[in-house]
Amino acid sequence: MTRDAIKDLILEIIEDIDEDADFDTLQANQPLRDQLDLDSMDFLDIVMELRKRHKLQIPEEDYPELASLDSCVNYLEPLLKNA
């Protein structure tokens, strides 16, 4: 999966969590939670959707790697290279 495809995947998952999520002003290097009004409960949905869709097991200690859109892409790129 390319970096752009991973980015789209994350945005698609977030849109699925909150259909009113506003991506227009989203800054890729800033925490998703603050910008999109997500709480830790919503955040778990990203982890669980990645598991469901791509069989990715993300250990709890790695959750901080998913903080921003950029860090998501960096973290997921090697894991999804064959996806």
Next chain:
Amino acid sequence: MHVPLIIIGGGLSGLAAGLRFARFLPDVLILEKHSRLGGLNSYYYRNNRLFETGLHAITNFAEPKDKKAPLNRLLRQLKIKRKELDLHEQNRSEIHFLNQESLLFSNDFTLFCNEISEKFPNSFAGFNELLNIIDEYDPFAPRDFISARTIILEKLHDQLLTDMLLCPLMYYGSSIENDMDFGQFVIMFRAIFQEGMFRPGGTIKDLLDLLTNHYQTHGGKLRTKAGVKRIIKDGKKAVAVELEDGEQIQCDFLLSTIGSDETFNLLDTPSPIKDMPRLGFVETIFELSPETKLNKNGNNTIIFFNNGTTFNYAKPTDRVDFNSGVICMPQNFQNLDVRPYKEVRTTHLANYDEWKSLSHDKALYTAAKDETAAASLPVAEKILGNFGKNIVYRDTFTPLTIERFTTKKHGAIYGNPIKIKNGDIGYTNLFLAGTDQGFLGIVGSMLSGVSIVNQHILPRI
């Protein structure tokens, strides 16, 4: 048979927990002892009519834009669309202390603030200070018990107003006598006064069906009349449950929503949690003919009342304490379809042991139920005007009724006064959600199921 997750109890916390889990892994099994789902919020049929048990009003009303509100968080977590619930807001509700004072409140919090400013002007500055504390308080941070009564009285300097603020919050969710933990007070204050109350357009059965349909669409499995006889453990791990018919089902994780003492019973282990007095309630449904005219209070949705000289929220020494209670009129929500009958429901505190002492004699027990309804009627009529001659059907639930249908110990709807907020009862893969976890009400109990699954189970599968 082996499943990744077994949930004991098909009440709202169990259904919500199951749905949350099934969204990501379909292999979850809910076991419900009764023939119907819902637990404390269920239903029964009489005269070809459906009667709700439990549900008066749902607290935690929120507008869609308020993303952090408990209701909206819950809907997102369960992927249920708001329109599926068909929300109807309350008309308005009242705290009615006879010959003392009355306070109205609605889903517009300014009404309540104005009422307090007008009727308790000397306490209004203190009330605003209390609001600041409530706004900034994190009720979910782990803390020891802090007396809500002490903090409120310190701010308001008024015993009556303190009692009037506590009365609805206690009746709608306190398992503790005459006080509340301040964290619980903050949760309930937000849920009832600041957010407000609503109900679905249909019945509780429609809500249960909605949850069940979503759950089963995701592949979740459900068995009713499936009582658990014991939990089979290996050290601090729950490995299986044994049903009353002897069948054993293995599991990776087990979530119990049936209460802490009730769970330790299944583990055949003495509960390490201190036993404290539990609060029981009686509720009478008066079904009224459609032409019944009540006075102006009859348009209110819920009336929390106290007719005593002081407000006493404690286990009564008699069977029932008629001095205070709750009157609910479930037809009084905005834009509801007109129903064939009106209802007035009265709730009072009750003494489980006194009711239990009658259980050996059906005639005595039935007579006591009739006496309860007969004594509750004039209490409600004092507030609503006379409606006794319009009653077409009447039924009374006692703590024994609740114990029988929900297996809640002593029929105490709010469970053990000591809550296990993180759901951890000392096992590696067995957790507690629901009443004894401590989030109460319909939205609260569902969030309880969801948050325990999020916290302990989903990250580990």
